[in-house]
Amino acid sequence: MNAQSIIASADALQSWKEAGLRTISPEGPKVTVGMATCGLATGAQAVFDALSEELSKASCDAILARTGCIGFCQMEPIVEVFRPGKPRVLYGQLNADNARQLASDIVAGRANGPLAMCTVDGFPEPGPAPAIEGIPRLEELPFYRQQKKIVLARCGRIDPESLAEYIATGGYFTLWQALQGMKPDAIIGEVERSGLRGRGGAGFPTGRKWRFARNAAGDQKFVVCNADEGDPGAYMDRSLLEGDPFAVLEGMTLGAYAIGATQGFLYVRDEYPLAVERLRRAIRLAREHGLLGQGVMGTDLCFDVRLIRGGGAFVCGEETALIASVEGRPGEPRQRPPFPAEKGLWGKPTNINNVETWANVPWILSHGADDFRRIGTPTSKGTKVFSVVGKINNTGLIEVPMGITLREVVYSIGGGIPGDKKFKAIQTGGPSGGCIPAALLDLPVDYESLTQAGAIMGSGGMIVMDEDTCMVDVARYFLDFLREESCGKCSPCREGIARALDILERICRGEGRGGDLETLEAIGRMMKGFSLCALGTTAPNPILSTLKYFRSEYEAHIRDGRCPARVCRALLHFRVDPDKCIGCTLCATACPEHAIRGEKKKPHTIDEPRCVKCGMCHDVCKQDAILKE
Amino acid sequence: MNPAEIDNVIENHGSDSPALVAILQDVQRQEGYLARKTLTGLSARLHIPLSRLYALATFYRAFSLVPTGRHQVHVCLGTACHVRGGQAILDRLEMLLGVRAGGTTSDRQFTLETVRCLGCCSLGPIVRVGQQVFGNVARDKLAKVLAPYRKGAEAQKQK
Numbered sequence: 131m132n133a134q135s136i137i138a139s140a141d142a143l144q145s146w147k148e149a150g151l152r153t154i155s156p157e158g159p160k161v162t163v164g165m166a167t168c169g170l171a172t173g174a175q176a177v178f179d180a181l182s183e184e185l186s187k188a189s190c191d192a193i194l195a196r197t198g199c200i201g202f203c204q205m206e207p208i209v210e211v212f213r214p215g216k217p218r219v220l221y222g223q224l225n226a227d228n229a230r231q232l233a234s235d236i237v238a239g240r241a242n243g244p245l246a247m248c249t250v251d252g253f254p255e256p257g258p259a260p261a262i263e264g265i266p267r268l269e270e271l272p273f274y275r276q277q278k279k280i281v282l283a284r285c286g287r288i289d290p291e292s293l294a295e296y297i298a299t300g301g302y303f304t305l306w307q308a309l310q311g312m313k314p315d316a317i318i319g320e321v322e323r324s325g326l327r328g329r330g331g332a333g334f335p336t337g338r339k340w341r342f343a344r345n346a347a348g349d350q351k352f353v354v355c356n357a358d359e360g361d362p363g364a365y366m367d368r369s370l371l372e373g374d375p376f377a378v379l380e381g382m383t384l385g386a387y388a389i390g391a392t393q394g395f396l397y398v399r400d401e402y403p404l405a406v407e408r409l410r411r412a413i414r415l416a417r418e419h420g421l422l423g424q425g426v427m428g429t430d431l432c433f434d435v436r437l438i439r440g441g442g443a444f445v446c447g448e449e450t451a452l453i454a455s456v457e458g459r460p461g462e463p464r465q466r467p468p469f470p471a472e473k474g475l476w477g478k479p480t481n482i483n484n485v486e487t488w489a490n491v492p493w494i495l496s497h498g499a500d501d502f503r504r505i506g507t508p509t510s511k512g513t514k515v516f517s518v519v520g521k522i523n524n525t526g527l528i529e530v531p532m533g534i535t536l537r538e539v540v541y542s543i544g545g546g547i548p549g550d551k552k553f554k555a556i557q558t559g560g561p562s563g564g565c566i567p568a569a570l571l572d573l574p575v576d577y578e579s580l581t582q583a584g585a586i587m588g589s590g591g592m593i594v595m596d597e598d599t600c601m602v603d604v605a606r607y608f609l610d611f612l613r614e615e616s617c618g619k620c621s622p623c624r625e626g627i628a629r630a631l632d633i634l635e636r637i638c639r640g641e642g643r644g645g646d647l648e649t650l651e652a653i654g655r656m657m658k659g660f661s662l663c664a665l666g667t668t669a670p671n672p673i674l675s676t677l678k679y680f681r682s683e684y685e686a687h688i689r690d691g692r693c694p695a696r697v698c699r700a701l702l703h704f705r706v707d708p709d710k711c712i713g714c715t716l717c718a719t720a721c722p723e724h725a726i727r728g729e730k731k732k733p734h735t736i737d738e739p740r741c742v743k744c745g746m747c748h749d750v751c752k753q754d755a756i757l758k759e
Numbered sequence: 760m761n762p763a764e765i766d767n768v769i770e771n772h773g774s775d776s777p778a779l780v781a782i783l784q785d786v787q788r789q790e791g792y793l794a795r796k797t798l799t800g801l802s803a804r805l806h807i808p809l810s811r812l813y814a815l816a817t818f819y820r821a822f823s824l825v826p827t828g829r830h831q832v833h834v835c836l837g838t839a840c841h842v843r844g845g846q847a848i849l850d851r852l853e854m855l856l857g858v859r860a861g862g863t864t865s866d867r868q869f870t871l872e873t874v875r876c877l878g879c880c881s882l883g884p885i886v887r888v889g890q891q892v893f894g895n896v897a898r899d900k901l902a903k904v905l906a907p908y909r910k911g912a913e914a915q916k917q918k
Contacts, residue, residue: 171879171892203881362837365878395777400784400821401874441780441819444875458776460818517880519839525881557838593838607841611875617818720899722854744854745847749898 136420138428143297143306150298154254154288159192159236160212161185164286166199166372167365167404174207176226181209184233192236198373200286202273203526205247208286211236217260220268222247241265248274253287254299273524273543278505280513281489282529285373290408293415296376302421304496305380309387309429317388317495318344324499325511326491330356330447330484331562331588332664333510333577339481342471343389346479351391353382354475354482356452357398357405360444361560362611364591366515367485369527371398371405374489375412379435381488383426384495386433389481394435397452400442409437444561444615448663449482451617462617463663484589486515506532510576514590518544521551521596530575537571540594551596555679559588561608561615562668564675565601584675586668600697601680602687606634608672616665623666626657630673638698642688647677696758699743703759708733710755717747717756760789765800774805783812784821792823828863828870830908832856833887837876840883844898848884849873851898855905869908 137143163169163178178194185192200208205222209232212218219241221232228245235243241262248268249259259267268274288295296302308317322337343351355378359367371378382394396413398406413435416422424432443461445451451461453475474480490512494502506512510532516539519525523545530539536556540546547553555565564585566573573579580587595604609631618624630653633646654670661667677684686692693701706717706726711733718726718734725741728734736747748756760768768785772778782801787793793816802809816822834849853859856869863870879885882894886904893904 167877168879168881171877171882171885171894203879206881360875362841362875363839363880365876365880368878400819401877436777438777439781439784440821441784441815442821443819455780456777458779458815460814519880519883520842525839560838591838593842595842599842604842607836607838611836744850746851746898 135418136428137302138420138425140306143303146294146297148298150292150294150296151254153195153292154295154298155212155214156193157214159190159214160195161192161236162195162197162210162212162289164198164200164206164208164210165196166286166369167402168199168203168369169206169208170404172206173225177207177209177224177229180226180229181233184230185236188233188237190233190237195289197288198285198290199369199527201277201282201369201527201529202247202524204524208247210250210287211241213239213241216241217249217262218251218253219262219265220247220250221245247271250287272545273526273528276530276534276538276543277528278513278531279529280493280505281370281377281486281515282373282527284377285369288374290373290375291411293376293412293419296374300496301376301492302380302427304492305383305387305421306427308384308495309427309431312495314344314388314390317384320495320499321388321491324494324502325506325509326487326494326502327510327577328484329486329490329514329589331559331586333587336483336487339471339483340385340389342469343391343479343481346472348479350393350478351389352475352478352480353386353389353391353394354449354452354456354480355382355394355396355485355488356447356449356482357396357402357485358440358447358452359399359402359485359589360447360615361562361589361591363519363593364517364560364589366517366527366590368399368402368405370485370489370515371402372408375405375408376416377489377492378409378485379412379416379422381491382435383422383431383433384491385481385483385488387431389479391481392432392434394433395438395456395475396435397438397440397446397456400440406437406439413437443617444611445617445663445665448665450663452482453480460617462619463665465662486590507574507576509578514575514587516575516590516592518592518594520557520593521547521599522594523548532576533574535572535574536566539575539592540571544594547594547596551598553594554597554599555595555601555604557585557593557595557604557672558591559586559668559671560591561612562586562664562671563588563591564671565595565604565679566675567679584671584678586671598695598697600638600693600695601676601683602634602637602693603695603697605673605676606631606638609634609669612665612669616669620660620662620666622657622660623662623669626653626661626666627669629653630670634673637684637687638693639700640687640691640698642684644688646688647681647684650677699745702743702745703738704736704741704743704745704747705757705759706734706736707755707757710753712753712755714753716750716752720746720750722746760786760797762800762804764789765797765804769804779805779807779812780815780819780821783815787822792826795824826863826867829868830870830888832869832871832905833874833877834860834871835875835877835879835883835885835887836873837880837883839876839880840885843883845884847898848886848896848901851901852886855902869905
């Protein structure tokens with residue numbers, strides 16, 4: 131290990147930066163494949179292997195590299211091709227076959243091709259993407275046009291396992307400058323002034339929380355990164371951890387310096403193996419090069435980070451349950467006050483922040499609070515990362531300034547609803563959130579507006595729903611999830627969820643009764659008022675928000691025994707349309723109950739009493755002859 | 760796992776409180792479940808009451824107290840997959856495998872589990888068998904998805 135191995139001087143940082151720039155922009159061609167979990171799930175490994183094979187067959191000296199998620203998951207697998215002196219080009223929807231065509235394009239020096247998605251800027255140099263005839267620039271794509279990348283700037287652009295590339299793109303310069311020249315108090319002041327609010331869902335002012343932890347009495351203090359991202363449909367933190375793990379470490383180190391903490395814990399969800407692997411590696415590299423441990427960057431600061439894996443419990447995203455889990459106990463929340471900033475892990479002052487919150491810190495300190503304040507709304511500053519999923523054309527991860535409207539997210543960025551179906555609702559905030567209907571699409575996305583509408587910002591999951599989604603079933607779905615995840619410690623939550631779910635399941639089975647809706651509302655009030663933690667107090671939100679905007683759908687289930695969206699199976703009737711049926715017998719073969727009868731080439735009939743409404747016939751029929759009513 | 764392997768795991772993670780869940784996770788991964796014998800052994804080795812390990816083993820979903828199948832079949836029931844028909848996929852798999860979610864087939868080949876959000880929402884609905892992710896699954900193609908794993912099971916039996 132040479133002297134430059136320990137990064138404890140401006141010169142060392144500079145030489146690492148130069149090394150990183152050389153790999154980001156090498157002297158020969160470079161091909162980078164997006165290999166985050168979403169890329170891998172769509173076949174990025176096969177693309178990588180095919181490119182590797184073809185390029186070496188052609189004796190091409192192109193370097194093959196991997197990167198994280200660039201956000202446009204709909205287009206994965208995505209590949210970036212770099213040629214010195216030429217614009218970088220992104221290619222989308224690759225597979226093992228067309229990757230071979232791409233490889234020969236690269237060898238021949240051809241940029242254009244049917245797979246070309248856009249040109250990308252000369253990262254890390256600032257500035258818009260240069261143009262190539264026939265290929266749009268990244269900023270011109272509707273998916274990216276309104277985005278502003280602060281926290282996700284490096285995801286999908288650098289090698290997440292390369293410390294040099296992190297430094298080359300500004301990493302650790304902020305920590306260096308802070309340790310050299312800023313007092314802890316000044317750092318907290320800057321974070322307070324920036325208006326940064328917790329990105330995990332509660333939106334508590336981050337600087338204020340840091341101030342509490344700094345002022346609290348204790349012989350040892352801790353900082354924690356809450357990476358227990360449990361909202362189904364939300365994977366912002368996962369992409370950040372897989373794509374730019376050092377940013378989280380640098381943010382935590384800055385926080386530790388400001389608060390006076392000496393030990394950090396990074397609590398990562400069990401279901402994120404790639405994120406765990408990347409973080410383990412990043413922590414190891416940081417320690418090896420003096421960025422964590424005794425004497426960080428050659429100063430008096432002693433700070434280390436320990437990775438803790440979750441055990442598969444949603445409730446451990448709640449900060450006191452997380453504390454219990456780190457302490458080696460079942461993740462049951464406790465009474466607050468005292469708040470963790472006063473008494474957290476093992477009774478000591480502990481500052482807990484979400485992944486995205488930590489990742490914002492280096493940017494705020496290097497650009498200044500004023501630049502951060504220029505983005506967003508008066509009460510919600512900065513950007514927010516959202517996962518836009520469900521019934522939407524452009525599925526993916528976006529980072530947008532607070533204040534953008536829901537309509538812009540769904541239609542301008544998201545590209546609208548597939549199949550020309552009608553938008554019905556957008557669900558935000560996971561199981562603690564609510565559904566927002568079409569009438570409110572012009573709401574700005576900020577903490578207050580979403581809360582007033584009966585939803586919450588949450589961690590950033592945005593699930594788009596269309597006319598084929600049953601809102602009663604959505605409420606049932608969330609309560610079913612919460613029933614499994616409730617820790618069981620307090621009666622309001624444990625019993626309230628169970629009873630509410632019973633009622634919702636009855637309604638979805640067509641056994642709803644008069645008074646059910648009033649009972650649901652009463653249970654909701656009870657849980658909001660008396661549950662021990664936010665899992666319980668926010669559990670009624672999916673019910674109350676769907677009741678607020680879609681009450682008529684509930685009433686159709688209860689009064690008419692009808693599911694307008696045709697989702698609740700017990701309320702469906704399957705019938706063969708004799709005009710469309712060609713008697714191919716596919717349905718009869720598929721039916722698990724042998725409930726369909728008919729001769730070959732003659733219209734079939736479904737024996738209703740035997741039908742269990744599984745819908746297999748509807749799935750296999752190629753003539754659209756099975757009616758779902 | 761033999762005592763030496765268990766000692767290895769403990770050495771890797773340490774034996775302080777934050778390490779307990781990590782130790783159990785390594786054992787779960789190695790043996791496929793947490794046997795009573797193993798928990799008793801750990802309790803003695805770590806000087807921790809068995810009840811405390813049992814509390815962790817029963818609270819966290821990562822752990823199973825009964826042996827799990829050779830192939831873990833996970834159906835994603837995240838909100839995006841739910842909205843794209845994930846429940847129907849689960850129902851169909853329950854029918855094909857003859858077990859409810861959470862169960863293991865009697866030949867110990869398959870364990871069917873639900874999982875909430877693998878983070879591949881653009882591919883929903885999703886089924887994952889082991890590490891292999893199947894996206895955009897159609898209900899009538901599920902038997903085909905399981906076929907190669909079933910064939911493997913048959914070949915295993917014949918050996």
